[in-house]
Amino acid sequence: MGLLDRLLRRTPDRPTPTPQATPARGFAVIDLETTGFVPARERVVEVAVVHVDPDGAVGEAWSTLVHPGRSGVGPTHVHGITAADVRNAPLFEDVASAVVHQLAGRVLVAHNAAFDLPFLHTELARAGVAMPDVPHLCTLAASSHHLPRLSRRRLTDCCDAVGIALDGAHAALADASATAALLAWYLHAPTHDARWTQQALERAAAVAWPVAPTATGARLPRPRRPLDETAPEPAAPGRLAEFLADLPLDAPDLPLPEAAGYLEALAAAMADGVLTDAEVDALVQAATSTGLTRRQVHAAHRGVLLALAATAAADGVVTATERADLLATAVALGLDATEVGAALDEATTERIRRLSTELAPLPAGWDLGEPLRLGDAVVFTGGDDAVRARLERRTRDAGLRVVSAVSRRTAVLVTEDVGSGTGKARRALELGTRVLDAATYGHLLDHVQPPPAPPNHRTPSPRRPAAVVAPPVEAPQRPERGPEPDEAIDLRPAEVRAWGRARGIDVSDRGRLPQAVLDAYAAHTGSERA
Numbered sequence: 001m002g003l004l005d006r007l008l009r010r011t012p013d014r015p016t017p018t019p020q021a022t023p024a025r026g027f028a029v030i031d032l033e034t035t036g037f038v039p040a041r042e043r044v045v046e047v048a049v050v051h052v053d054p055d056g057a058v059g060e061a062w063s064t065l066v067h068p069g070r071s072g073v074g075p076t077h078v079h080g081i082t083a084a085d086v087r088n089a090p091l092f093e094d095v096a097s098a099v100v101h102q103l104a105g106r107v108l109v110a111h112n113a114a115f116d117l118p119f120l121h122t123e124l125a126r127a128g129v130a131m132p133d134v135p136h137l138c139t140l141a142a143s144s145h146h147l148p149r150l151s152r153r154r155l156t157d158c159c160d161a162v163g164i165a166l167d168g169a170h171a172a173l174a175d176a177s178a179t180a181a182l183l184a185w186y187l188h189a190p191t192h193d194a195r196w197t198q199q200a201l202e203r204a205a206a207v208a209w210p211v212a213p214t215a216t217g218a219r220l221p222r223p224r225r226p227l228d229e230t231a232p233e234p235a236a237p238g239r240l241a242e243f244l245a246d247l248p249l250d251a252p253d254l255p256l257p258e259a260a261g262y263l264e265a266l267a268a269a270m271a272d273g274v275l276t277d278a279e280v281d282a283l284v285q286a287a288t289s290t291g292l293t294r295r296q297v298h299a300a301h302r303g304v305l306l307a308l309a310a311t312a313a314a315d316g317v318v319t320a321t322e323r324a325d326l327l328a329t330a331v332a333l334g335l336d337a338t339e340v341g342a343a344l345d346e347a348t349t350e351r352i353r354r355l356s357t358e359l360a361p362l363p364a365g366w367d368l369g370e371p372l373r374l375g376d377a378v379v380f381t382g383g384d385d386a387v388r389a390r391l392e393r394r395t396r397d398a399g400l401r402v403v404s405a406v407s408r409r410t411a412v413l414v415t416e417d418v419g420s421g422t423g424k425a426r427r428a429l430e431l432g433t434r435v436l437d438a439a440t441y442g443h444l445l446d447h448v449q450p451p452p453a454p455p456n457h458r459t460p461s462p463r464r465p466a467a468v469v470a471p472p473v474e475a476p477q478r479p480e481r482g483p484e485p486d487e488a489i490d491l492r493p494a495e496v497r498a499w500g501r502a503r504g505i506d507v508s509d510r511g512r513l514p515q516a517v518l519d520a521y522a523a524h525t526g527s528e529r530a
Helices: 003-009 092-103 113-126 139-146 155-162 172-188 194-206 239-245 260-269 277-289 294-313 320-332 338-356 385-397 423-431 438-445 493-502 515-529
Strands: 026-034 044-052 058-065 106-110 136-138 377-380 410-414 434-436
Touching: 026 092, 026 113, 026 172, 044 092, 044 172, 058 092, 058 172, 092 113, 106 113, 106 172, 106 194, 113 136, 113 260, 113 277, 136 139, 139 155, 139 172, 139 260, 155 172, 260 277, 260 294, 294 320, 294 338, 320 338, 377 385, 385 438, 410 423, 410 438, 434 438
Parallel strands: 026 106, 106 136, 377 410, 410 434
Antiparallel strands: 026 044, 044 058
């Protein structure tokens, strides 16, 4: 079919279809695979519908590949559809009447309906069908009611929680079938509201759907390609993508359940570490369609940053790369760069609070002096490599920090020979830093104590801050009293700006640089020198 033919097929001079009421039939579970995020710009490449009776019985399934009417099928590494798969597929307008037939008289159901239904509405409109106001159910949003304890609410998370197998995720028919099974589980759950269901079914029966133009294209199910013809594997995910894959999105300050679908869409869009203009447009539409307020969207964004910060700080170490990722994420989310430091402070404080509740008091007769305390900085030098690696791992697990240089904030230097003449040993002697051998240090590790309570006066402890507020990093840190000679980092504004822009951080040409940007650059530079 030529371009002119396709344009003519989209002209609006078609007869106006006569709306027809259809008796209630139950539910139509729909799933779409698309070329991108924004309905106005992108197209559907696969559609699947699975019917579910009012009593929860899963019935007929229908699906077809769809030619997008343009070059490009979008993220093949996500949905597995190639240009060859859709070469002979019908246009959406060719299957519009079949789609309407599958949906008419039914309550529409989708997992994250805020994404699928705008695409459905837009594609039907392109085909000359005005989609009516249809009762719908979002199984993702409903999971907050039926499965309140989940920390993530993707389709695979919900299915795993109730024992539903999901094979071939991100294939439209597989996802629609799994969503139908999840809906059936909801309908039989003790938390099910039968009155709402009945009212939705009655309203669906009263909706008059326009009659779509007669289909001219044949249904084309997805082919089963041999393994050697599958789409190439995507590039290895970055650290941010790894965080996002299992990032808990159930923090108490998040606007759930209203924002559950928006949060999942946001995490998916951010998986590659950036938010494109198209993805931002799609997120705006998703927020609008779910009725989120500006305050709720900001809370959702800050909640994601806090969750990322908590994940980064969970092992007791925030690397320079992780800090830079958090900074870039904050900028992409429209948050102030200074919120990165606040988020890490909050995450570190919460980690120490949680670890403090698990600590036992010192045993009777304790004679090893000042105990180790959560958040203490520890330096290792020399000794057996295997013993040192084991102690460093135990140190982090116990809530202490392993740092690379001795400073006035260092609690302990662990070495078998303080007179070895190493730079760390000399520095410890100069500062009067406590020195322990591996055996003694290991015994102190068994009895770590909470950090000291904030004093009633303004002068903090000379050895450590009154409260742990600074997130640990692997790079040397500058003490509060000024940088030590072997830790000083020269922060040239031009270099900092160039470094930030190379990582997608919006840094102004003039004026004072945000402290979070300076900290991230210092951590990055320090880690390279360490």
